[in-house]
Amino acid sequence: MANNQSTSAEQKPATIAIVGGGIVGLVFAMAVKRHCGITCEIYEKATKFYDEEDELTEGDWELTSIGIRRWKLQKVLFQAAVGMGIPFHFCKATKDVIIRDDGLIDVLFEDGSQRTTQLLFGCDGAHSKDCEVMAGDATSLEYTGVTCLMGIAENCPVKQKGISFPSSHTSGCHAVYFPTGPNEQCFQVHWPIPVEQANSGNWGNLTDTMSKKECRALAKRLKRDGWHPRFFIEPLNHVTHAVRVGFALMKPSLKKWSYGKNKRVVLVGNAAHPPVPYIGQGAQMGIEDAGTMAWLLKKLCVDSKGNFTLENFGKAVELYEKIRIPRTSHISECSEEMGKMQELRGDVDARDSLEFMIQGEVMMNGALPIMFQGVSHHYQKSVDRELRKFELEEQRNVVSAYMPGVLEPSDGERKRNAKKEEEEMREAFEAMMYGTVAGQ
Numbered sequence: 001m002a003n004n005q006s007t008s009a010e011q012k013p014a015t016i017a018i019v020g021g022g023i024v025g026l027v028f029a030m031a032v033k034r035h036c037g038i039t040c041e042i043y044e045k046a047t048k049f050y051d052e053e054d055e056l057t058e059g060d061w062e063l064t065s066i067g068i069r070r071w072k073l074q075k076v077l078f079q080a081a082v083g084m085g086i087p088f089h090f091c092k093a094t095k096d097v098i099i100r101d102d103g104l105i106d107v108l109f110e111d112g113s114q115r116t117t118q119l120l121f122g123c124d125g126a127h128s129k130d131c132e133v134m135a136g137d138a139t140s141l142e143y144t145g146v147t148c149l150m151g152i153a154e155n156c157p158v159k160q161k162g163i164s165f166p167s168s169h170t171s172g173c174h175a176v177y178f179p180t181g182p183n184e185q186c187f188q189v190h191w192p193i194p195v196e197q198a199n200s201g202n203w204g205n206l207t208d209t210m211s212k213k214e215c216r217a218l219a220k221r222l223k224r225d226g227w228h229p230r231f232f233i234e235p236l237n238h239v240t241h242a243v244r245v246g247f248a249l250m251k252p253s254l255k256k257w258s259y260g261k262n263k264r265v266v267l268v269g270n271a272a273h274p275p276v277p278y279i280g281q282g283a284q285m286g287i288e289d290a291g292t293m294a295w296l297l298k299k300l301c302v303d304s305k306g307n308f309t310l311e312n313f314g315k316a317v318e319l320y321e322k323i324r325i326p327r328t329s330h331i332s333e334c335s336e337e338m339g340k341m342q343e344l345r346g347d348v349d350a351r352d353s354l355e356f357m358i359q360g361e362v363m364m365n366g367a368l369p370i371m372f373q374g375v376s377h378h379y380q381k382s383v384d385r386e387l388r389k390f391e392l393e394e395q396r397n398v399v400s401a402y403m404p405g406v407l408e409p410s411d412g413e414r415k416r417n418a419k420k421e422e423e424e425m426r427e428a429f430e431a432m433m434y435g436t437v438a439g440q
């Protein structure tokens with residue numbers, strides 16, 4: 001691992017530089033190495049990710065555990081990436097990105113150093129510098145008016161095995177609790193806040209004293225609301241560290257995720273589509289982005305001898321946007337829908353019928369069907385499907401150029417195509433309703 005390594009313009013340009021070593025940047029670097037044999041360089045603004053002393057505990061925690069702490073995932077990914085020989089540079093905050101006339105990209109860092117690269121992938125999160133520089137003021141973050149206090153209750157025996165979604169109609173609070181270990185659980189309590197406080201500057205990690213104070217105050221409020229003392233109040237009294245966050249949407253959402261000459265600056269993960277609360281699939285969407293892009297690079301940019309070439313990079317990016325923008329927009333809309341439903345749980349009139357519906361859905365399906373849409377997608381299949389369409393289109397273009405009109409569909413073909421379209425619409429409808437698509 002290279003740490004604080006100085007970079008200069010005289011170095012041979014990197015093939016791929018990644019800005020941001022979060023979950024998505026790390027997954028992308030490993031996927032590219034595995035699929036294309038290219039070693040990306042990662043530049044991360046943080047000085048370190050976690051306490052070096054803090055080791056992951058191995059154990060036989062049953063597989064029913066459904067939660068994973070994000071820093072633990074990041075730590076595992078970081079160790080795996082370094083183990084694969086991927087250079088990871090800490091203390092490298094991007095300040096600017098300059099696209100040169102020769103197509104190369106200069107990445108300038110806050111410490112005065114810079115790195116030149118052929119391709120740049122911006123994986124630097126919701127406040128992406130790459131997005132700011134490239135998309136300019138075409139878009140900005142707009143806060144949703146929902147705040148969340150989240151934390152981990154440690155040394156507190158877990159009383160419930162699965163995920164729980166309690167809510168209060170008195171204070172408008174609603175929450176999710178899930179186990180992350182035998183004596184450990186994660187909670188995220190949401191409640192609406194006035195718009196003027198929504199874009200608060202003091203989001204982020206709370207000091208241990210503040211964490212305890214805020215969680216105790218929240219526990220009292222929820223106790224008054226009648227939340228179950230052992231399931232939901234006790235964990236709040238076992239918190240040492242909490243985080244307060246606000247949620248934001250990119251408004252307007254980005255219509256393109258690639259910028260610069262030949263589209264060689266590309267956004268991935270939260271940088272392209274910050275997650276909205278509730279559905280909790282931001283990392284999942286970012287990981288899918290990373291897998292999709294890496295698989296497209298393998299299919300379109302690695303030649304038969306295994307060499308990486310940029311000839312078809314533009315096509316790879318075009319397909320990446322074609323596949324990923326509708327998918328992430330759809331999940332974002334689902335998340336907003338889920339948010340509206342959660343807010344309604346605070347409404348006395350709607351509450352009873354809504355709770356009945358939620359309990360019924362969870363009993364029948366194990367979760368709300370809207371949540372399944374995130375897990376019913378196979379990124380490689382979606383790429384292969386688009387590539388097949390692309391190849392067919394290319395073939396048709398060649399044939400049409402030599403024999404105009406020969407490929408005009410016959411009446412029989414037209415009927416078959418109409419039937420196929422109808423089936424596709426039905427599948428899309430089923431996917432929307434139940435989260436499953438035949439063949440995926």
Ligand SMILES: Cc1cc2nc3c(=O)[nH]c(=O)nc-3n(C[C@H](O)[C@H](O)[C@H](O)COP(=O)(O)OP(=O)(O)OC[C@H]3O[C@@H](n4cnc5c(N)ncnc54)[C@H](O)[C@@H]3O)c2cc1C
Pocket residue numbers: 019020021022023024025043044045046070092093094095123124125126127128129148150188245268269270271275280281282283284285286
């Ligand atoms: C309360 C909460 C609960 C969540 N629950 C879930 C869940 O259950 N499931 C799920 O899938 N997702 C969940 N998410 C979303 C998920 O955490 C994010 O979508 C995911 O972490 C995004 O990964 P990323 O790598 O794109 O961005 P980030 O994790 O934000 O990583 C970006 C990295 O870039 C670095 N960086 C930033 N700026 C610069 C710069 N200028 N130069 C260099 N480096 C820079 C940062 O230090 C960071 O390491 C949750 C999020 C929150 C807030």
